[in-house]
Amino acid sequence: MALENLRALTFDTGGTVLDWHNGFKSAFQQAGKRHGIERDWGMITNELRRRSMQLMLNLGEFAKPDYRFDDAHRKVLDELIDEFELQTFDEQDRHLIAYETPHHFNCWPDFPDAQAKLRQKFIVASFTILSYRLIIDTARHNGLNWDAVFSCEGIGKYKLLPESYQAVTEYLQLSPEECCMVACHEYDLIAAQKAGYRTALVRRKDEWGPGSTQTELTFSPDILVDSFDELVVALGVK
Template sequence: MSFKKRIKALTFDTGGTVLDWHTGFRDAFETAGRRHGINRDWAVLANELRRRSMQAMLNLGRDAPPSYNFDGAHQFSLDAILAEEGLDVFDDEDRRTIAWDAPHSFRSWPDVRDGLARLRDRYIAVSFTLLSHRLIIDTTRRNGLMWDAILSCEGMGVYKPLPAAYTKAAAMLQLKPEECLMVACHRFDLDAARNLGFRTALINRPDEWGKAIGPQKPPPGSEPYDIELNSFLELAAFLESESLAKRKSPSAVRARSAPLDQQLLADTALIALYA
């Protein structure tokens, strides 16, 4: 049986792969700053908010039931950043705008809506995400997207990249892991999924952290993913083609996986992000 015939569901990382969080946070910071006559490098603060809130979510539920969701992580991460940056002038209205209104209004990347619609014609399409249920509901409605299901780690009680998150996602779909294709721009997510038997598709998002940062280079000495492309439209064409093995995107950038601990550093701690 061919690769494509074995795949029954596509499980999509959503923050970063589907949604452009950097622009949303940056613009919200800028709006709040303008309101108070303050000018900073808001793109840097946007990235710091994302980095801290992501670190707060990864592996949540491993040692105890989660006591907050991603919306809560956005809020307490923002409060800490504003205190450290001397931006206490940002009031409750500003903080809600940045931590709630902005992420619940994130725009999807331009290729997502049409590409996702094509993919749903052939496969179950699921948002499998660290983000909260409410955030996915709001951004789905805002961007005119359609999911067959939302599998938020919030409802599972365990967060990626814990193995239980992936096994629960497959079980909830009543599928074997190898019948699921994990679609993500984050290598740590793909590596963790592959370790549990998922097939993997890397979607390059070079502007995820803003144009000034650009794409992250994959660590050396790693193996390729099953599919490596640059958009949902390319993924749709790829899966619609007669032979997965014969078709390669001319614009695809070959990225490679690495040990999970290296990927967690590269994708979330982002030690080299500001170098």
């Protein structure tokens, strides 16, 4: 099935659409300033993200999940506070960093206009390991309009499990080949490709902070672009 037969675009949302690094880093900086503490906030931010992701990917493979991404953020934050001697961060600081901040992440500036254009031709859905409430709140914060939100929280099987990708195509009543997974993460796209999806990799070079290292791709996506504006063009939308 050729790309012109696509019916739906399913977007990874954390990282691909939302700028988590600057959001978390700013929250850490504010809390640190409040308590007169200096640390490598960029490094701690990336560690928060990395460990939280490890707690979520493939969740539900052997048992029904008993926590969501918001819980993972808080669990990892508490660990990092102990590791980096940040115990002066009180409950207000911890709630702000782990919950309020991600629920108000800014999206990448090239996304809202592209989303509006893509919705003229495709079903445009969020397909994410983030919680439902986080996607709702960030959509309202950024003025985003999703045609649908598919959170692995509701599916009960988290990426990269094939059941999560299969569930979304069933909900959309489409074949996998009619769906294109859009992400900046290679591992997400490889799993989607194995499930029969078309794939579009949109590079987010600053996802892990300015000057983040770009790794060599180990697979070939159907579309490879450096911005959402380029994705719009690649999909033939005016």
